[in-house]
Amino acid sequence: MSFPPIARTLHRHIDVDGVRVFYRESVPETADAPVLLLLHGFPSASHQFRRLIDALGARYRLIAPDYPGFGHSDVPEPASTGGTFAYTFDGLADIVEGFVERLRLDRFAMYVFDFGAPVGFRLAQRHPGRITGLVVQNGNAYEEGLSPMARDLVALRPEDEGAEQRIRDLLTLPSTRGQYEGGTGDPELVAPDGWTLDQHFLDLPGRTRPQIDLIFDYRSNVERYPAWQAWLREHTPPALIVWGRNDMFFPEPGARAYLRDLPDAELHLFDTGHFALEERLPEIAPLIAGFLDRL
Incomplete structure (x- = not known):
């Protein structure tokens, strides 16, 4: 009896501009694998891709870093409290750009999810020639892709009364669990490991302020939506859009909006929530494999 290959995954750290960045990297069977x-995304880290890496990492080189302030990466002191690192989406993109440079990734596709979309689109604007394609999973770039809850969060300003407490409420266990189980067809398919590990990291000392700063900065992403849409129209990257249509933050219209700028994109909608891979990995992984084979 033969079995499909299971990935060997390395777990490493690398220094990027003085920040120790943790990442997972699969070892594919061929050196020239895509x-x-x-x-x-938020409030997760590279561990959200563990099952996807197991499923596809033997055929493709899958690389997943933790941003500063997330997962197993360093948590430099925020600039907002007198430190040197600005927890903005520009700041995260700077680290991911340096990470890509350190690993000498000249050509690669990107899987962009939630926070990964604003990070990834910044990287794409800086290095359009390196991007071979996009897998977009609940990674928003359109106004109509913002739910009322997301719009309320984007509207928060540090000077607003109660704004910081609103964000702190988002960093609690019920909220984290709700992001995983909300909108799913069968919550029993969602392992509790994801949301419990996310909450473990959120509750560590020094982790709250980076998340607050990033939520306050999210409006910078919405302001850039027109520029990202223009980038899509100009460069027309091959794109696979796989979307949990019951996402509490980024509902179905955000997925369909991509077709305005990428009419040849492949769109698949699933009756699940924000963390679509948790429930629908068996359907999504083959779509990603086929997409990478066609690039």
């Missing part, structure tokens, strides 16, 4: 950079 590269897929996996950019995680």
